Amino acid sequence: MSAIRNRLLGALSGTAGPSSDYDFGSPPPGDVLLRPAGVLAAFDAGTGRLILTKRASSLRHHPGQIALPGGKVDPGDADETAAALREAHEEVGLDPAQVEVLGTMPPHRTVTGFAMTPVLALIHGPFTPIPEAGEVEEVFAVPFAHVADPANYHVEGRIWRGARRDYYVAPWGPYYIWGATARVLHSLATRLTA
Template sequence: MSKFPLYSAAEFRRRAMNQTGGPIELAWREHGDHVLNPETILQVEGQRLRDAAVLVPVVDEGDDAKVIFTLRTATLRQHSGQIAFPGGAIDPGDASAELAAMREAQEEIGLADIFVEPVARLPHYLAATGFRITPVLAVVKRGFELTLNPTEVEDAFEVPLSFLMDPHHHLRDSMHWRGSTRHFYRMPYEDWMIWGITAGIVRTLYERLYA
């Protein structure tokens, strides 16, 4: 029995460092919406994918931590107007996925490195748009001030970890995309609709840490 409240940042850290579900290098097929789209994933796996990283920023907020999300601007070339975690392509100068995710978070929303503690990774998310995404789990200390880069981010908001880790909020949906039916999760929260890649990563987080 853990000594930490279930949805605290301390318990999140403990669970992130002791994940269930097998090694992250091999487990991506078994989680999130990959399970819902086996044929699509086989197609994506055969493509030449570009490596990317996103930061999953879990803010230390007492017994119920908060998770930072962004709303991407409508003018971006890919995933425009969608809810996302801070992140992007891993550049040649990035020494690790962790440093890439933290760099992108600073560039996109002004989240300074001194407040961010990377604690673990989730299995890769293979995106049909051509990216192999490494989700970097991090605990974030309060005291930061966000400054949004208007060319990339239109808004930023926080969602309680307890809400995201409740499977009753993980609704399933589908759409016709590129000639086939694609199944995905969506998670409505207040005025926001978390769906697609981001919801798939949240679902994987639930399956690996809280299911």
């Protein structure tokens, strides 16, 4: 696992700037106050697999989408990393004591008004996910090799709010990884191969 740890640390030392849901096409609207959020890109230290969630289909926002555990920074959170750790504990039952935080990547600007900071981490010891009822439909893991290879990402698009919006996708098995999650993971893959 030291090889994956070293690669992730190397990716954090890169100089690539922030990413955005607006990377393809129209510029983001100006004068928007972005809400801080943190997401946990946590790789199992034993297997190298990345933990992802499938959001519940009943949710009002992003139902059924694939996501990294995480969410907005709450008043009790010290920062985006604390928010990511808290949310991962709530959403999938990941004990923060099992998490080795390696560092953060630049924030990703979402079309929903968040500055989403990806927190890279390793999970040590056995971990059996416990999906949060009503919010997480499924927890699954994707191999490091899939996440780390830029060739696994391509651009698709659709009409959203009357305009075409393009985005990265990185399908894996039955899972359609797309949007902000795929964009963040593409940024990581790019850093890993730089």
